[in-house]
Amino acid sequence: MAAAHATEWAAVLAATARVAADLDLAEDCVQDAYAKALVHWREQGVPGRPGAWLTTVATRRALEHRRRADVVRRKLPLLIPVEDAVDETFPDDRLRLVFTCCHPALSQEARIALTLRLVCGLSSAEIARVFLVKEATMQARITRAKQKISRTGIPYRIPRLTDLPERIDAVLDVIHLVYTAGYTANDTASRRGLDLARMIRLLLPESSEAAGLLALLLLTEARRPAQVDGQLVLMEDQDRSLWDHALIAEALELVPGAVGPAGRFGLMAAIAAVHAEAARWEDTDWPEILGLYDVLLAKWPSPVVALNRVVALSYVAGPAAALEQLPDDPALATYPYLASTRAELLRRLGRTQEARAAYEEALAFTTNPTEADFLQKRAQL
Amino acid sequence: MGKYLVMIYDDEAKWAADDGSVAEQNHKNHQAFVEANGSTVRGGGQLDGSETATSIRSDGNGGYVVTDGVFAETKEVMGGYYVIEAADLDEALAIAKQVPSPMGGVEVRPLVNGG
Numbered sequence: 001m002a003a004a005h006a007t008e009w010a011a012v013l014a015a016t017a018r019v020a021a022d023l024d025l026a027e028d029c030v031q032d033a034y035a036k037a038l039v040h041w042r043e044q045g046v047p048g049r050p051g052a053w054l055t056t057v058a059t060r061r062a063l064e065h066r067r068r069a070d071v072v073r074r075k076l077p078l079l080i081p082v083e084d085a086v087d088e089t090f091p092d093d094r095l096r097l098v099f100t101c102c103h104p105a106l107s108q109e110a111r112i113a114l115t116l117r118l119v120c121g122l123s124s125a126e127i128a129r130v131f132l133v134k135e136a137t138m139q140a141r142i143t144r145a146k147q148k149i150s151r152t153g154i155p156y157r158i159p160r161l162t163d164l165p166e167r168i169d170a171v172l173d174v175i176h177l178v179y180t181a182g183y184t185a186n187d188t189a190s191r192r193g194l195d196l197a198r199m200i201r202l203l204l205p206e207s208s209e210a211a212g213l214l215a216l217l218l219l220t221e222a223r224r225p226a227q228v229d230g231q232l233v234l235m236e237d238q239d240r241s242l243w244d245h246a247l248i249a250e251a252l253e254l255v256p257g258a259v260g261p262a263g264r265f266g267l268m269a270a271i272a273a274v275h276a277e278a279a280r281w282e283d284t285d286w287p288e289i290l291g292l293y294d295v296l297l298a299k300w301p302s303p304v305v306a307l308n309r310v311v312a313l314s315y316v317a318g319p320a321a322a323l324e325q326l327p328d329d330p331a332l333a334t335y336p337y338l339a340s341t342r343a344e345l346l347r348r349l350g351r352t353q354e355a356r357a358a359y360e361e362a363l364a365f366t367t368n369p370t371e372a373d374f375l376q377k378r379a380q381l
Numbered sequence: 382m383g384k385y386l387v388m389i390y391d392d393e394a395k396w397a398a399d400d401g402s403v404a405e406q407n408h409k410n411h412q413a414f415v416e417a418n419g420s421t422v423r424g425g426g427q428l429d430g431s432e433t434a435t436s437i438r439s440d441g442n443g444g445y446v447v448t449d450g451v452f453a454e455t456k457e458v459m460g461g462y463y464v465i466e467a468a469d470l471d472e473a474l475a476i477a478k479q480v481p482s483p484m485g486g487v488e489v490r491p492l493v494n495g496g
Contacts, residue, residue, distance in 0.1 A: 105470060152491050153383050155469035163471070 001038060008051040009121035010199065014093035015055045017156060020062035023118065023146050029065070033058035094119070095203050096156050102171040103154045110145035111174045112181070117142055119199075120192045130181055130189040171200060172213045172265060179217050194221055201254075212258035212266030218251035219272035232374040236281050248276045267296045286315040303329035307341055319348040336365040340375060347378075384423060384496030385465050385473040390457040391484040393431060403483055410481035418465070418476055425463035457485045464496070 012033065017026035033054045047053040101114040116122045116130070128138035148154070159167040175196045182189025197214040204210045222245070226238035255273045258266035271292045278284040293309035306327040314322030323345045332338040343358035359379035366372050396404070415422050434451045451458055463480060467473035470491075477489045 103470075105474070151493075153467075153469040153473070155471050159471060160475075163475075 004050045005121060008054055010094045010097060010119045011051055012054045012058055013118060014097035016058040016062050017097060018093055019059045023149065025062060025065055029058040029061040032061055092203050094199065095158055098171055099159055099167055100149060100154060100156050102174045104170055105152060105154060106145055106148060110141060112177055113138060113141050114145050115174050116178060116192060119196065126188065168204065168207055168209065172209055175200060176213060193217060208258050208260055209263050209265050211254045212263050212269045215251040215254040215258055215269035216265050216272055218247045219269065219276050222247035232370055235275065264300050267292055286312055290316050303327045303332045307338060311341060314345055319345040334365045336362040339365065382466060382468055382495065384492040385467055386490050386492060387463040387465055387477045387480055388459050388488045389461040389480060389482050390486055390488060391460040392457050395484040407481050407483055414479055414481060421465050421467060421476055423464040423466055427461040428459060431458040
């Protein structure tokens with residue numbers, strides 16, 4: 001039953017939403033179908049295609065509701081379009097659901113919350129725990145987002161071709177954020193992020209960026225076992241035999257098709273792949289990594305990428321050269337990784353006092369307890 | 382199908398600095414926009430400057446307070462609008478992206494119950 005929830009939820013809800021033309025009603029019907037399954041499947045065994053069983057029960061219920069609702073004319077506007085036609089290029093209903101949840105007219109926070117709720121089937125309480133907010137706050141955020149969808153007429157369909165690349169980027173961004181939100185704080189979210197990345201890769205086989213994102217997340221996930229007892233361990237100090245080599249192999253197969261000048265996630269995956277291919281830290285091909293960061297920075301200039309590039313530079317040209325190129329961007333003023341990177345560079349230059357002060361500074365800006373713990377230890381080195 | 386209001390927000394200081402050439406081109410661009418989107422454009426117009434605005438607030442006791450000026454002071458003020466008809470928000474946004482707004486941008490909002 002739990003397996004059916006995890007694997008079938010998105011497809012069942014996506015198909016039901018098309019028939020229900022209302023996300024709330026669709027959710028109710030799907031929950032209802034799962035409740036019925038609990039009884040039926042225990043008595044009569046799990047059907048051959050549990051997803052199809054659930055979809056049939058949920059959509060039938062949705063149709064009943066709509067028939068009744070047509071009598072008592074609903075005040076709430078419906079999801080559009082209400083049609084049973086299937087998109088021939090993108091036959092899977094889950095894509096409609098994902099694109100609707102990640103619509104650019106919704107705030108980034110709302111997109112993440114809706115995706116976790118509607119595509120992954122997490123409860124408001126579970127999502128609230130990931131983002132460390134009160135359940136009521138999360139519930140309100142989800143309700144507001146659903147209302148914006150129905151009241152402004154955000155369509156329940158695949159975007160038109162001209163909008164598609166931009167809309168795919170928006171979806172991938174949300175999945176990336178879901179994964180990273182969970183990385184140090186809560187692994188439910190990162191597991192869901194990885195599931196979503198696999199799903200979107202399957203649904204958009206032509207998108208090299210979807211491949212890039214999946215590869216990036218697999219490579220990041222592969223290193224997780226080297227984080228001892230939930231403590232942060234620098235890649236430099238990680239025991240590489242603990243890395244998940246099955247995940248790495250899966251990712252490395254995706255990377256060649258994902259890397260291109262137009263792919264942000266593809267480039268990030270390529271960088272992670274260079275790390276994964278080094279048997280030891282000392283074997284890391286830093287010039288290759290620096291070159292990839294140069295491309296990334298030229299195309300998507302961001303202070304965070306600039307900062308990561310400086311780290312690569314420090315292993316090519318030395319920490320002194322890197323220190324001079326640390327980004328001096330007001331956007332990073334309270335970004336703990338800027339201070340911690342400066343601290344590392346100073347430590348490598350033997351400027352221990354200054355390094356300690358920089359670690360303290362980083363400590364002041366971090367809100368994550370795992371990271372704070374890590375910085376505390378570095379500051380005492 | 383539903384109606385959407387596309388509000389054009391401009392920085393008036395930028396218009397004041399224009400020698401007239403941007404305004405002239407903008408006028409042509411609006412005509413071209415209306416021609417290109419003929420059937421979907423249900424209405425629209427250019428507003429006079431914010432210095433011509435008069436605001437009326439209810440005083441809560443059945444009376445009114447009339448004041449000189451716009452309702453809310455912001456750098457960008459509404460300078461014009463269109464009412465457009467679209468199947469959904471995606472279509473409305475696609476049309477709204479074509480609305481000329483060289484000194485600012487536009488805000489899109491649905492009219493309740495499809496207008």
